[in-house]
Amino acid sequence: MRIVLGVAGGIAAYKAVLLLRLLREAGHEVRVVPTSAALEFVGAPTWEALSGRPARPDVFSGALEVDHVRIGREADLAIVAPATADLLARAAGGHADDLLTSTLLTLTAPVLMAPAMHTEMWQHPATAANVATLRARGIHVLDPDSGRLTGSDTGPGRLPEPEAIMAAALALVPPAARAGEPGAPAGPLGGRTVAISAGGTREPLDPVRFLGNRSSGRQGLALARAAVAAGARVRLAAANVDAGLLAGLPRGVEVRAVETTAELDRAMTAWAADADLLVMAAAVADYRPARPAAAKLKKTAGPPTIELVQNPDILAGLVAGRRPGQVIVGFAAETGDDAGSVLEHGRTKARSKGADLLAVNEVGASAGFGDVPNRVTLVDSSGRVRGEAHGSKDDVAAALLDVAAALLAPSAD
Structure with missing residues (x-):
């Protein structure tokens, strides 16, 4: 593929060098478009040596080639990493004051931006508004990682690792484009239909309150991205x-928003009719109020x-209701207790559920739910461990789908 790698002026620009190498090693043609500030951190000779292409920040150096229009028109994908607060603001405002912002205005290909900045800058209302504007226009803006920043600072604002950026970016491109053969399936799930649930269901107590859980949906969304990258047609039932x-999902993912367990049940049951692989990653409420109140429950009436x-x-x-050849994967969020360990509880649940795989993961304040790493053990219906995965949500998703894809019967195609 022809990829534009935009680099803004932040200390995290060194990670973009590693991203460039990964993209080149994967066989992609990469044109680096740095800002002038980016060249203060990593010089043009580095970008040009690793990409084999010119790396200039202004619209005048390539005037004869009309680079400010041609680069964007020819690209199959664009990645901006790091995307600084200034770059996000200029892109949201539609500026065209250098080669990178001019290129962004001419792109029709998918665009992924990976922000990196100090925590206060990321959390500032102006940055939040700019990110919302870009996402509303179809730009895929990653959330930054949390961790060590410049100096002794820590917090959200760290550039994600190059491998995660590359996986998220490539997932935005339709499988046929990645394969270079129009209409040809690609990857271990090429030509397959995958239905995934994500998030957590909510059961109303009254018009204001609900019974729910802490699931953010990040693991389910990572599974959707990984399934697209593996060549699948993907449907996602997103519970709250x-x-x-959701704005960061690849193009082509069919999303159905649901709230309650009953709504999620209807969506997944309907999609099961033609899905090759079903992944139940959503955290589902086991119980619901028998009679939700029609009006807000008042504190003056005492505890209900x-x-x-x-x-x-x-x-x-x-x-x-499983069809022959269909593979079903469930998730079990567990905590250990006096009755057994996380894995012991997971094995018991796997035997009772009968799914082909059950992803057993320990949840708590620093694992499982939310923007934190995940660790799962994959157990089959007999309780036998079939694999393990740990790391980022994207790492876990890719490893889980590798195991699930191996269980699918060979495609008739």
């Missing part, structure tokens, strides 16, 4: 997932007594 996170009824077991229902 933040719109900003809430009668709960059991929700349908979506995973068990999918397993019961």
Whole structure:
């Protein structure tokens, strides 16, 4: 593919050098477009030596080639890493005051921006508004990682690792374009249909309150990105997932927003009719109020007594209606207790659910839910461990889908 790698002026520009090498080693043609400030951190000779192409920041040096228009028109994908607060502001404002911002205005290919800046700058209302504007226009803006920043500072604002940026960016490009053969399936899930659930269901107590859980949906969204990258047609049932996170999904993912367990059940059951692979990553409420209040429950009436009824077991229902050759993967968020370890509880659940794989993950304040690393053990329906995965949500998603894809029967195609 022909990829534009935009580099803005931040200390994290050194990571873009590693990203450039990864892209080149994967066989892609990369044109680096740095800002003038970026060249204060990494010089043009480095970019040109590693890319084999000119690396200039202004629109005048390549005037004869009309680079400010041609580069964007020819690109299959654009990545901006790091995307500083200044670059985000200029892109959101539609500026064209250097080669990078001019190129961004001519692009029709997918664009991924990976922000990096100090925490206060990332959390400033102006930056938040600029990110929202870009996402509303279809630009995919990653959330930065949390960790060590310049000097002794720590917090959200760290540039994601090059491998994660590359995986997220390539997932934006349709499989046929990545393969270079129009219409040809690519990857271990090429030509397959995958239905995924993400987020956490909510059961209303009254018009204001609900019973819910801490799931952000990040693991389910990572699975959707990885499935697209593996060549699949992807459907995603998003239970109360933040719109900003959904904006980072690749083009072509069919998204259905749901709120309650019943709505999620209807969506996944309908999609199961033609799905080759079903992945139940959403955290589902086991119970719901028997009679939700029609009006807000008042504190003056005292603590209410809430009668709960059991929700349908979506995973068990999918397993019961499974078609021949269909593979079903469930998730089990567990904590250890006096009755057994996380894995012991997971094995018991795997045997009772009957799914082909159950991803057992320990959850807590620093693992599992939210923008934190994840660790899962993949257990089959007999309780046997079939694999493990740990690291970022994207790492876990890729490893899980590798195991699930191996269980699929060979395609008739």
